[in-house]
Amino acid sequence: MITLFTGYDEEDKKKAQESRAADEAAERAKESGLSDDSSTPSGQGFFSRMREAVTRTRDNFSSRINDIVALTREVDESSLEDLETALIMSDIGVQTTTEIIDALRDRARKQAISGGEELGDLLKLQLVDVLRGPIRPVVTPSTPPKVTFLVGVNGTGKTTTSGKLASWYRGQGKSVLLCAADTFRAAAIEQLEVWAGRSGVEMIKTRQGGDPAAVLYDAASAAKARNIDELIVDTAGRLHTKSGLMDELDKMRRTATKLVPGAPHEVLLVMDATTGQNGLQQARQFTQSAGATGIVLTKLDGTAKGGIAVAIARELNLPVRFVGVGEKMSDLLEFSPEAFVDALLG
Structure with a gap:
């Protein structure tokens, strides 16, 4: 069973801030030519290749999200509906999108989300949470192969x-x-x-x-x-x-x-x-x-x-x-x- 992100506490805010800081550092490294060529998930070279791979998706999806974030001063039903449309158009699917939007709506109602940037951070954390949900250890036998x-x-x-x-x-x-x-x-x-x-x-x-x-x-x-x-x-x-x-x-x-x-x-x-x-x-x-x-x-x-x-x-x-x-x-x-x-x- 997948557990969607349902909380947005100080620890989550800290993670979001760290994520933004990491993104900014990655951009500075790229601009300065200091990024490495590692293909591992933790390497900057990996991030660059993943970023390049999803260029078409990012152009289609991120631009919509950024527009919503930029225009959102208060998280209301209108901004959530715009976000819902963007998610569905990115092939996230109606069922998954509905659960994500319901969770965001619940957070906005119970614990005020202060504007578009915080909404974007929460969305980012929740997408990672959904993607990490089914991850399980890969079976490695004691004797190969x-x-x-x-x-x-x-x-x-x-x-x-x-x-x-x-x-x-x-x-x-x-x-x-x-x-x-x-x-x-x-x-x-x-x-x-x-x-x-x-x-x-x-x-x-x-x-x-x-x-x-x-x-x-x-x-x-x-x-x-x-x-x-x-x-x-x-x-x-x-x-x-x-x-x-x-x-x-x-x-x-x-x-x-x-x-x-x-x-x-x-x-x-x-x-x-x-x-x-x-x-x-x-x-x-x-x-x-x-x-x-x-x-x-x-x-x-x-x-x-x-x-x-x-x-x-x-x-x-x-x-x-x-x-x-x-x-x-x-x-x-x-x-x-x-x-x-x-x-x-x-």
Whole structure:
């Protein structure tokens, strides 16, 4: 269950002030050329890349919020209605937006919010709170490998994400093995092979049309024998309504569990951010069928409605684990609620 932000005390005000100070420091560092190139969530380079990725969303969303903040002297029903419209237009969704606005209205009634700037600070804190709500520790088995399935419908970027994720883990000092379990789509194996070469990792494959559970068996056996840290399994695109393909996925899960206790340790549902609320409806039903533990949100740089990340956290009760922000190998970022909201409203 997601718990929305419901208080706005002195500690929250302090956090808001610290957030503004951090934003100002980041801007000064950027202007002075002192920002680093770190891709970690705490690094200024990460913030800059996230800010660049959500440019279209920020231009669409932040400008509206800033206008509301600038014009608000007293938080009344009119300003809340304007804010509600801006949130919905950013693809945060009606249900999530309603809960956010209700919470803001309650705070305005019980504890006076002094003007637009304080309203903006409260909104920022609440968005972070919603995004952090479903975050849970990532399962790390005591004995490797950790097995991660990438699942989702066709066209969301699972194979590309598999290669980028392999590179990301290598950057964390982990050994990685890729498993080409998408034996259904033409050229999927060859595509993953290209990404394996780019990321500098080995890959286990079979012929097109082969048994995905069989290739997974070979990959898991190899990962155990070689003491590989991370086994990433690229699966075929499927809809939750395709019983044959869902049965195939269940067979793969059983195979993984037999060879590696607790596997799969992560099931990442790959979603295309540009599909917005339409994709969310599909993902909701798919999540129930596939047992997803987290989301990879691809093509975040290609949408003007990046608020879908907030809707995912609230409505699917799943953490966004990674976001795709471009075509390059390094364009997969570990998601940070704070960095995302700062970039969105900065």
